[in-house]
Amino acid sequence: MYCRSCRYGLEGLDAGRCPECGVPFDPTDPSTYAEWRYKPQALIGIAAAIGIFLLSIIVFFTAMQPSYGHSQDAAFFTLAGIGVVLGGLAAILAGWLRWWLGQIPLLLVGVFCTWAGLFLASSHGYSVWQGGPNPPDEAFADTAPIGFLLAGWIPAGVLVGLVFGVALLFFRRQRRSRRPRPAGQ
Numbered sequence: 001m002y003c004r005s006c007r008y009g010l011e012g013l014d015a016g017r018c019p020e021c022g023v024p025f026d027p028t029d030p031s032t033y034a035e036w037r038y039k040p041q042a043l044i045g046i047a048a049a050i051g052i053f054l055l056s057i058i059v060f061f062t063a064m065q066p067s068y069g070h071s072q073d074a075a076f077f078t079l080a081g082i083g084v085v086l087g088g089l090a091a092i093l094a095g096w097l098r099w100w101l102g103q104i105p106l107l108l109v110g111v112f113c114t115w116a117g118l119f120l121a122s123s124h125g126y127s128v129w130q131g132g133p134n135p136p137d138e139a140f141a142d143t144a145p146i147g148f149l150l151a152g153w154i155p156a157g158v159l160v161g162l163v164f165g166v167a168l169l170f171f172r173r174q175r176r177s178r179r180p181r182p183a184g185q
């Protein structure tokens, strides 16, 4: 039995107000308390992770179609940017959730999207460069995509971890300031 507002454990308490946040509850009325502390959060986290993963496939596929005027930079920054936005979105959602079972799938998908973005950006950047008129020899020295494939998870993990940490602190502070003070204080 948990407070339906702040998830404080209410087991063994008599009917009244939550000692933590003051929201009323009654052990004889299941609509006034929550039975699971964070179960919905795990479901939200897993569903959102699957949603972002499917979205990333569609968006990356769409972004691989144009030739970007044979500009390697334009292709690189577009695809890498998509990966960073999707990874950041997943990390912010993970920071908003309060249970690891919801957070971990989002963090994994976030790292995957950022990593895939870097690899596809590098790979597609070279292929649009090679597809241009009179591509120079350097356009075929395309070892960078392999580097991103092997090591891209490191910057992706650092970025997602940082965004997650900042989001976690931000939402925790917001919840604390929103919580009303118990009566008499």
Ligand SMILES: [Zn+2]
Residues within 6 Å of the ligand: 003, 004, 005, 006, 007, 008, 018, 019, 020, 021, 022, 023
């Ligand atoms: Zn409460």
